[in-house]
Amino acid sequence: MAAGGPRRCRRLEGEAARAALANADTLLFDCDGVLWRGEAAVSGAAEALERLAAAGKRLCYVTNNSGRTRAAYTEKLRRLGFPPAEPRHIFSSAFCAARYLRQALPPGAAAYVLGSAALAAELEAVGIPHLGTGPAALPGPAPADWVQAPLEPAVRAVLVGFDEHFSYAKLCQALRYLLRGGPECLLVGTNRDHRLPLEGGAGIPGTGCLVKAVETAAQREAFIVGKPNRFMFDCVAQEFPVDPARTIMVGDRLDTDILMGNSCGLTTLLTLTGVTALDEVRGHQDSGCPARHSLVPDFYVDSIADLLPALGQ
């Protein structure tokens, strides 16, 4: 989008808003902090999406959250009053991880999963066997026992998503699969988000912490399917005929949503209903540092409800 010098972030309003929306045929929405916070829809967001849908725009949802299935996302959109979506419009890191493994693994190969039941369900939906999720205990009192537990011969990938049952026992088993398989055993992470914000300003450790633990043990880098990696956009582009020049990425995080959008040549729109304050954008913009310029969105709004005037009646 930007041309002639570093990108400058402008408020999206008035004629510029009408022009940007008229030019777009696809909008990609991050969910948490953009459409809703927890179980509360952002005020006016549902109406904005209704009008976009009525204007014939394609609406897709791209989220690093690996804790829900595509079906659960369509149900949440419905429950909070957003326009109906089909599972094929949902691009979660759980779905994208399953799609990546489906492409990269030989037939019959299985995955060792650190993650939620939803992540496992997305693997099952594309026919990838896995060893289950949930709590795991060390197989004995001494380190010598820990490296004696049986390994499943079919495992050819370790997949790390958000896992509230993450434990040393799982870390140990993940390392054993990675050492047994060497480079032949894939190491895949759903995302690198270091923290998940909760309502009221609290935060809990994100998937990025768990990915780092496994990467440190194995001394190799995971392939990350989630934002800011362009793989998630490529999943959208495999499903729908999207033209980057006519696509807007809407998100609340600079280092995931906006960075991916900018890297893929999309128009990027920051909404301030999530984790980012405008000062951070200005800091990057004025940094004189090319890497930080890639975190600057083309536009910002206080809330996506601010798009309503440009969408007419």
Add this chain to the structure above:
Amino acid sequence: MAAGGPRRCRRLEGEAARAALANADTLLFDCDGVLWRGEAAVSGAAEALERLAAAGKRLCYVTNNSGRTRAAYTEKLRRLGFPPAEPRHIFSSAFCAARYLRQALPPGAAAYVLGSAALAAELEAVGIPHLGTGPAALPGPAPADWVQAPLEPAVRAVLVGFDEHFSYAKLCQALRYLLRGGPECLLVGTNRDHRLPLEGGAGIPGTGCLVKAVETAAQREAFIVGKPNRFMFDCVAQEFPVDPARTIMVGDRLDTDILMGNSCGLTTLLTLTGVTALDEVRGHQDSGCPARHSLVPDFYVDSIADLLPALGQ
């Protein structure tokens, strides 16, 4: 030790061995991979240490392992036939972490510990309250529950050591203490070893993986008491009048033992009974890279039993 160009690693033998040992009044030994592997003493190692002790050398033991108390180390030395040692000759990362917190924490402040019972015992030995060790469960099914569990008001430090009970629940609680306290809450790690080698070539995830997970969640760097940080040598120097120019650091790892020894101006001796092969030394030596030169030891031996001829009868 080295002067005039990058350090070149030579085999320690013959006259050079006699001269180096005659010049030394203190030797610092890493333990695992140097004196023993698991429960088996390195052949000839006990006799070499006997002769060093008989020659009036001060022998100290510096280990990143946080899973044993100082008393347990003296007992293991005795059991495997090494010369008698007192607890004050043992500098484990558990002991050094307790000493660090004793210096850095205000009186009455407590630590939240991810680690072993031995780490907790070292804290108790210096009078630092802690919240216990062992398994911990999440305090409810939903993320909102996880950030509601009570926090102990006195906690002013999070200490991360080797913890086979490491879990998402503990990571979450550690983050909560670090966010509550801000920079006032210390974050301390015993070491960054990414893997612990076991007999037979297997390896299990090391403390470094757990430290990385906590650092990633908190987005801050831990203070590491173990090698290669010079803090461990400073602990020795607080206990004994050691002259770096007359001290030899003996270890099997370049990035911990040798790097610390070189940084502190000690003579460094690599033994090949542990995790390092001589090719790695040559790779660093020939790299032309100053940072990698600091990983090159002054000397190497196949085993510390090779010191026997230089120690006479």
